[in-house]
Amino acid sequence: MKNKKTSMYVVVPLLIGMSTSSLANALPDDQVQNERAAGTEFFFSDDSEGFQTRKLSAEFLPQYENADHYLGVRASAYQYKAEDWRRDGQKISFIGREIDSATANGWFVDAGIFTQDDHSLFTFDGSYRTALAKKTAIELFANRDWVETKPALDAGTNFTFVGAAVDQGLGEHVTVVGLAGSQFFSDDNRRDHGRIKVIYQPSLDLGLTLQARYRTYQSSKADVAGYYFNPHDYEEGMLAMGWRQRFAGWTTGLTAGFGRETINDDPSQGTRLFELNVQSPVHGSQFIRMNAGYNRSASYSGPDYNYRYIRGEWIISF
Structure with missing residues (x-):
């Protein structure tokens, strides 16, 4: 019974490498800019405990320049399933993005109202990143959403996660990223998160990175009635390799990553992470982008919990 949205790999896209927010990387410089756009987005996930999430969205962007510069609205229909249990949800949100593709500085926001069963929640996902020096940048982030497990959704349990991340370049080939944040649950639980990642780029032309990652968190409340995965102490160390390339207008x-995690005082066990991102070139006035991922770690059911997802978006400008 592991809550995907309390995972640092989902909540804090800055530190993931090829993450969910990497879907919105800049389009080719020669694209024709338009004033409006519309599109659709989907998200499917399931895990080894039989919990499934389905999301289908429609987007309208009355102010649109490219994939990193837009303002608009998104309407989403959600469906959660676990064995004979099912829950539907609806969300309407304001979305916006203003990112410099060369530096990654700027902001994005997704703020709206999410209703499921008899529960309604103001949700928020956003960040602001700016340069402090030539090779130093800081990002402030906030995320508020439902805890996505069957008992937590039934109870209307939600969380608010706030924090900051700093990345520091060391020479031309090494970047160090550090994060600190706190996650406040509506059941009075609190998690304090810390994370550091060292990225080594052996060649500036290959698109290859070697990464050493470490993350940890501590929960203030031991008993959450089984609503979500909640160890008091959690640590994970991981070695990962990232590769990014562009071919015939496609960006991939x-x-x-492979690592080891320690939960409370239990013996350590292996973890795995795989992520894939694809974005098409612009064909006329439209493009698509997709990403998929797999994560294996521990949960209440034991050490072999795994989580899989796929997300896609299609946008056409006019």
Whole structure:
């Protein structure tokens, strides 16, 4: 019974490498800019405990320049399933993005109202990144959403996660990224998160990175009635390789990682992470982008919990 949205790999896209937010990387410089766009987005996930999430969205962007510069609205229909249990949800949100593709500085926001069963929640996902020096940048982030497990959704349990991340370049080939944040649950639980990642780029032309990652968190509340995965102490160390390449206008990215995690005082066990990102060139006035991932770690059911997802978006400008 592991809550996907409390995982640092999902909540904090800055630190993932090829993450969910990497879907919105800039389009080719020679694209024709338009004033409006519309599109659709989908998201499917399931895990080894039989919990499934389905999401289908429609987007309208009355102010649109490219994939990193737009304002609009998104309407989403959600469906959660676990054995004979099912829950539907609806969300309407304001979305916006203003990112410099060369530096990754700027902001994005997704703020709206999410209703499921008899519960309604103001949700928010956003960040602001700016340069402090030539090779130093800081990102402030906030995320508020439902805890996505059957008992947590039934109870209307939600969380708010806030924090900051700093990345520091060391020479031309090494970047160090550090993060600190706190996650406040509506059941009075609190998690304090810390993370560091060292990225080594052996060649500036290959699109290849070697990464050493470490993350940890501590929960203030031991008993959450089984609503979500909640160890008091959690640590994970991981070695990962990332590769990003552009071919015939297509942009692809791949990240693979293998690590070890320690939960409370239990013996350590292996973890795995795989992520794939693909974005098409612009064909006329439209493009698609997709990413998929697989994560293996522990949960209440034991050490072999795994989680899989796929997300896609199609946008046409006019």
